[in-house]
Amino acid sequence: MSSAIVRGMCTLSTLPMTSIVLSPRGADKVATLKALFPDMVTIAADNQAVLDACDIVFVGVLPKHCEEVLRGLRFQARHTVVSLVSTAPLALLQEVCAPVPTEQVVRAIPLPPVAKHNGATVMTPPHPTIAGLFGALGTVVPVATEALMKKMMPVTALMGQLYAQHLATQQWLVAQGVDAESAAKWTGAVFHTVTYDSAIAGPSTFEELVHEQTPGGLNEQVIREMTEAGAYTALSDSLDNILARIEARPAPVRSTTPYSSAIDVDPE
Missing domain, CATH: 1.10.3730 (ProC C-terminal domain-like fold)
Incomplete structure (x- = not known):
């Protein structure tokens, strides 16, 4: 997903940023992006170097590594953090990204066609800069609360x-x-x-x-x-x-009847 966002941003006619700094994690993918967009993409030495160079930080690690990776970084109040990790709640992100103001910690669920500026993204909380960025990559739907965002995610x-x-x-x-x-x-x-x-x-x-x-x-x-x-x-x-x-709760219990397609044939 992170690669799709980079591809989308680097191919906009009007660029919303001056440069994109990538973590060295996922060496093959970042090398490909660097080769495709050499004037826009820089590969940092490590994750902390990404934070030091950028104001807007996208988090795209695997869910099981999210908390560990973020706790090992030194965030500043100037940062805006956009988490692409579908299972990481805002409360956790706000805690581990402190002293970033809570209103500058955003959850976003984009779909891969953002790479071609035809994606769809749901995000919370509403944040004008981040909404504008994803809006340039397709359709963005900001919602007021994390609870509402969860209702949108099944789609x-x-x-x-x-x-x-x-x-x-x-x-x-x-x-x-x-x-x-x-x-x-x-x-x-x-x-x-x-x-x-x-x-x-x-x-x-x-x-x-x-x-x-x-x-x-x-x-x-x-x-x-x-x-x-x-x-x-x-x-x-x-x-x-x-x-x-x-929402980590039991699914409703239902009795279902399989559909059977049959053609009635007149015996005469």
Whole structure:
């Protein structure tokens, strides 16, 4: 994720920073970024050297190393700290990054397309400078509290199931005799096209998009059949289960019925 952010920032037409200083951890990745952006990227001697050279510090270590790494560093009140560690709570980050003011400690969950300026990022607390940076890399949604951010986080887990829909669609086309390359190209293009109107959504955007499908038409049929199969209930249940994991509590207990697709054949 850190590499994606660096790639995104270094390819902006108007740069929001004068330079980017990288930790030497992950030597291969930082060497690649240095080779790609030699005028923007500097590799520091160690993590402390990154802090000494920068005002805004991004933390992208593995969760199990987060506290240990941060406790070993000397922060200053001038720093703004942006944690990309999904499981590190604000209270811990504020403690180990002291004397950084609490309002200058931010949690952010960006998605990889920030590298191409088409990412999505949820962050807390709202911080104008950091929101502006992630806004330049795509869509940013600042929320007021960490509790609200946790409610937003499960949506990022839908990425894999969306790709699974792509794969199932491609495989269905191949089963109909379409070659795999054409099936992949068509599937990707259609999914990308039909989500165009959702890129900048308002409170009623999705309801309007669903309701504009022609009654009795092909799109309405798929919505109806997927609803009858419980697909959208299953989606909501999965989001509930992911939120329970994030909030470290038991998931709701439900009884589920597997979906079976069958074609009724008139025996006559």
